[in-house]
Amino acid sequence: MIFPGLHEQLPDVPPQVLWKTELLFRGVRFTEALAQAAAQGAAPNFWPYCKSTDDGRRQYIPVPYLFRLDGGSVARVRVDDSSPLEVRRAAGQGFMLWHGDQAVCAIDFVPAHAWHSFRTRDGLTQFEAGVEQLGDMLVVNVAPGCEYHRVKDDGGRSLRCGFCAYGRFGQRSAALGQAPGRVAPDPDTLARLEEVLAYAAQTGEVRHVYLTGGSLLDPAQEAERFLPVVETARRAVGDRLRVTCGSGAVDPADSERYRQAGADSCCYNLEVWDEETFRATCPGKAKFVGRQRWIDALLGAVEVFGRSNVGSAFVAGLELGPPAPGMPPERMLESIAEGAAFFLDSGIVPLYSPLWPMQGTAYQPEDGLSPELYVRLEMEVYRLRAERGFPVPEWLICPGCSYMLLEVDLDRALGLALREA
DSSP, X not given: OOOHHHHHHOTTSOHHHHHHHHHXXXXXXXXXXXHHHHHTTBOBOSSOEEEEOTTSOEEEEXXXXXXXXXXXXXXXXXXXXXXXXXXXXXXXXXXXXEETTEEEEEEEEOBOOGGGGOOOTTOOOTTTTTEEEEXXXXXXXXXXXXXXXXXXXXXXXXXXXXXXXXXXXXXXHHHTTOOTTOOSXXXXXXXXXXXXXXXXXXXXXXXXEEEOXXXXXXXXXXXXXXXXXXXXXXXXXXXXXXXXXXXXXOOHHHHHHHHHXXXXXXXXXXXXXXXXXXXXXXXXXXXXXXXXXXXXXXXXXXXXXXXXXXXXXXXXXXXXXTTXXXXXXXXHHHHHHHHHHHHHHTTEXXXXXXXXXXXXXXXXXXXXXXXXXXXXXXXXXXXXXXXXXXXXXXXXXXXTTOSSOOHHHHHHHHTOOOOOO
């Protein structure tokens, strides 16, 4: 079954891509089947379902983090009780996705990995040590606080990225030993990180490591923070796993230092191609780094790591309205295609996630990108990749961890072969 809206608008898009899109944008209603899946070993979501009890209290119920679709693709589990979709138990004790009174397809959930039971020498979990499971990827974030959240312009407006609900200094950053203004990661945190990564790498459950974190204002300091994290990750995983450094943009000499420290690849996220939109939605990046320096950093990284070993993520939909100057949807598609062509021709992999308005950001729920427009832009970028014979390489994103993107799914469904990891 294909849900009527997207199928009628986009009849040439592979059905499995539309199924995933529906799950990403519509989510599913809460049912006990979700709680049962979490209890039976599905990797847990960071946001449990919040239910009001009869006496007015809030009850938090664990739910899974990732759907696993037919063929191995994954999608984020987003609980929305206004959705027409829901998960029910199937006769054989598996799970089925339903749309109203119609069964759509069998569905599963990504399980929690065995390495989740590991504890560091001082008794911390992998999450407390700064490591998260994203499908078959290990995401490392030992310094989540972002300095852009701490600076303001002359008018008192925050210079953090307008779409970002993360990066505030708080309990998590403090627990990881991160202090505002401090560049170097906490030595105890690095020691715990090494323990967790070394154990996880031996299990065979993961394929690649992605290093990320909150940004510093000076690209040189950014490199100083990430270098010991790269070194720790490489030492921990040996030659078993691919290591990608997802710091802010750094100058080419520091990309070379990343490579010498053990990084195989890098991903410096520009967030948006249009120059005016960049200034408006990423004011800290625009002020302290600058758009051209960011682009030059990506181009320089290609000289260090090689073509198709450098990526940059983008938030599709920032172009449409405030705080950006705004542009019509067709112009947004043109702008995104212009940027994608530039980066592909330069050997850089662009990836596009849809704008998800979140509480505490500059965006309201109605400001989000429509699923139809998102699929259209992904199809246009796929066309550009296909013309250049440039599939998304598995080091960056693969079917097992591409939980909010469509690039890998389109490559597989339409026959653009993936590169080996």
